[in-house]
Amino acid sequence: MPAPQCFSCHAARAALRRPRSGQALCGPCFCTAFEAEVLHTVLAGRLLPPGAVVAVGASGGKDSTVLAHVLRELAPQLGVSLRLVAVDEGIGGYRDAALAAVRRQAARWDLPLTVVAYADLFGGWTMDAVARSTAGTGRSRACCTFCGVLRRRALEEGARLVGATHIVTGHNADDMAETVLMNFLRGDAGRLARGGGLGSRGEGGALPRCRPLQLASQKEVVLYAHFRRLDYFSEECVYAPEAFRGHARDLLKLLEAARPSAALDLVHSAERLALAPAARPPPPGACSRCGALASRSLCQACALLDGLQRGQPRLAIGKGRGGRDKEGPPGPLPPPPSDPESAPGPAAGECGAACKERCE
């Protein structure tokens, strides 16, 4: 059966059906529509004002590759300039290949690239070292928690280095849908209260961050990358299989089979959640150590690093843990409280919040 005609140009044969609407389109028309939709999101959401210097969080993966490409196409129209910022978490066998892809992209698109490494920023702690440290406690899922928090800090640093005014990340609708599912399953009311919009305005000196691809479905991102023949790195992080997000991802796949618009429906739900004021996180202040945005005396990154240094890697994971605000000297310290380790249920902030969730 011959393919139907493209619904848009009525000239070429359709090459795909859009997952959400089922419309048959040819490659170029689909790409045009996709770009137009991203443009609309940015304009209607007032995400990137003219004159902005935009730091694109580039991981080498499909989302950030598509994001960078689309923004590059739209940059003249939006009046913004782009910088690529890549983060080197120090995951052997994975990040090197991904960074190579980012370097190729930067060369091809002629965009300035800055690479920030955990090893430099965080006193020699690479993700592999963190994983070794947390593996000793028997729950290696926690390394994803570290990665997410530290990466966010690293992106912020990298953005400042290049003089950016905004940070963009490539989260798509499926990511947001998984996030809201995950936050409910883990009872993370604080994050539920914070999430839902297209990004954060940037309180207390942090750069405003946004997600222009938030309303695009993952399938369409992959299709776009295919039709534009984009070169990206498609392997999964070596630590990913242990993350809790995997459950949410499986659930989303099932939901989409029953109802194709499930991801967008979840995004809609997330936009409209109303949480009690008591559940919302306190207004953020500044970290007493590094000055970054923090809701307690120490920001999450400093607290986690603190824990690593003191040989208590699980120190800042989970709610209400003691010893977090104490800046005692290193030495024989009591073993970490054993409660969440043995309890079967996931507590908020724990259980491998997969990296993507924190990068917002």
Added chain:
Amino acid sequence: MPQPWLPLPVSGQNLCQDAAFKDGIWDCFRAFYVHKFRAVLGKNRLIFPGEKVLLAWSGGPSSSSMVWQVLEGLSQDSAKRLRFVPGVVYVDEGAACGRSREDRAKTLTDVRQILQTLGFPWHIVTLEEVFALPPSVLRCSAQDPVGTVGTYKVAVDSFLQQQRTLAAEGLRGSPSSAQGEEQPSQPCTQDSQDPVGPPPAAQTEALSQLFNSVKTLTAKEELLQTLRTHLILHVARTHGYSKVMTGDSCTRLAIKLMTCLALGRGAFLAWDTGFSDERHGDVVVVRPMREHTLKEVAFYNRLFAVPSVFTPAVDTKASEKASIHRLMEGFLLRLQAQFPSTVSTVYRTSEKLVKAPRDGCAAGPRCLLCMCSLDVDSADSATAFGAQTQDFSQTPPPTPRAKAGAPAGPCCAAGLGGAPNCWQGTRPCGREGSRARVLEHLCYACRVTMKDVPCLDPLPPYILVEAQLRSQRPSAEIQEHLVENSDDEAPASGSGARGPPEQEGKEARAARDCINKNFFN
């Protein structure tokens, strides 16, 4: 042999760990179970003494347990006796599930047998009765002010005073029982409602047709739930019940919360899963079983031989992947096996949700079907709703394929999983118009459900009539508004938005844009 102790996830308590294998252990469990029921009611202080409360009984374990507890609660001595006046409603949904007349009659016999032992008025209604519902059932009635703590205390005190007076009078002269309550001492059959025979075949056929035309099981379940709610609401209003109790357990509510989230009902979670749901105004739905897990319910029912009737539902033989409801149930129960605190975590999060402030039910237009305030954005906003309604796939120059008379803007009617005839643009305007007229009054989630209902004509008349009424009614108001804000272009006609003027104009424009773009066709 049952375990000597039961880990009860909601409360985190381990009951009677030291009681070993004693028979008395089950008294402990029973006391705890009943206590939870009473505590949920007492804590919320919404049910006033002497109030008429309709118990929605599905025949399933949770609602049976609830009915049983009410029965027990009413027969206790006066200090601890439950003070409200109950009735029971059972809805026969056989037509929607494709059951035969004989099967339905058999189930009804079992149902009647149980209802007769209860001693309170009962109402057996068939789902076919939705064809006789008045459009007024979809309107939010003026709300009686919800009692404050002070009012509740005053009401209870005056009720107790009344009791004492009546008891004293009873002792003096009257030979009748000293209770003096409104509750009759024998089954009150004159208040009961029981269909004499099976419903008219035409109605059964119409209902079957409606449900068979729905394309997905998810949409079927949602539609069934909507119709059932309207029917129960109508029974409650007709017979003067101001509260409806449903038997949703903790487990059920956690599943419901995640399901509603996936369906796009994030705005309404607090109403859908909270203790009380006052969206209808005069009739408030309460969920007294919300702190009992399904496991506890099963134990209790087994130990104390609570009667229940198994009724096949719309999804009884469906595969797990068939509907969002089933998927979520399967997922949560599986995850619960791996992380035993999953259900309680979800439940606890649900308690942190608030009902976004609304004063009374007149503010803002409400969804025609689920009666929550509309949660739709304007059609070109940078939100999920906007993403569903906009479409950048079509370039402006119209070709012969484009609909005659369609606006020059994007038209995304075709190929949206709707009927194939959408492509051709030869559908008569009237039918399109009537579908659009219903859809514009629906919230996001109800619109997505209706996407799976290809033709809205088989819907019961009360829905279509009310949609028409709402579309027509406020046009005078809109005209008035447009004269005031003369910088707005293009008059709206036939849009049914209500509410404060600024919102109204925006809503009307949004509704019109949405219809013109013919998205949810």
